[in-house]
Amino acid sequence: MNKLTLVTGADTDVLNRKALAAVLPISKETRSLLDEMVVVMRQEKGIGLAAPQVGISQRICVIEIDGVVSKxxxxxxxxxxxxxIFFEEGCLSLPGQFFPIERHEEITVKYWNEKGLPKRIRTGGLLAIVLQHEIDHLDGILICRRHQKQRTKQGKIYGRIVE
Ligand SMILES: [Zn+2]
Incomplete structure (x- = not known):
């Protein structure tokens, strides 16, 4: 496989597109892509990476928190x-930019692991935030857009207050 490289920029097409479902059962190619993505994530010092961030429109991502890698x-x-909860989030696809983003404190996620086994986890804390960030990538939503959307929503709610 060719060495993967990061794609960046708020207007880059693959980062703004809904990624395609990975074919099941999981292929050897998808498994090695996951491994390559872990390498890139570590090189770039990120704690999560989704396939569109390396230019591949596939619904897969990797996360590493406290030395524990999950795929x-x-x-x-x-x-x-x-x-x-609010967190200041950065993104390897938008170098040097940070946005305050509101996320659900806990989520349940259904997925397949790299061995092709169906899994379901209920999680909170940092893992929940990173998962929401990565799944946003798979839906073509960058944090700059999510931030804009949330600001608009808040504007609608709080805009009615008259002092
Ligand atoms: Zn990101």
Whole structure:
């Protein structure tokens, strides 16, 4: 496989497009792509990386938190907590830019692992935030757009207050 390289920029097509579902059962190619993505994520000092960030429109991503690597194939959020949290998020696709983003504190995610086994996790904390960030990538939503959308939504809610 060719060495993967990061694609960057808010207007880059592959970063703004909904990625295609990975074919099941998981192929040898998808498995080695996941491994290559872990290498790139570490090189770039990120804690998560989705395939569109290396120019590949496929619904897969990798995450590394506290030395624990996890790999997700066709991840899908099946439930979200009411509670939300704000985090200042950066993105390897938008070097040097940070945006305050509101995320659900806990989520349940259904996915396939790299061995092709169906999995379901309920998670909170940093993993929940990173998963929401990566699944946004698979839906073609960059943090600059998510931030804009949230600002608009808040504007609608709070814009009615008259002092
Ligand atoms: Zn990102």
């Amino acid at each position: 997700y194939v066709n991840p899908e959020i099946t439930s979200r907590s009411q509670e939300k």
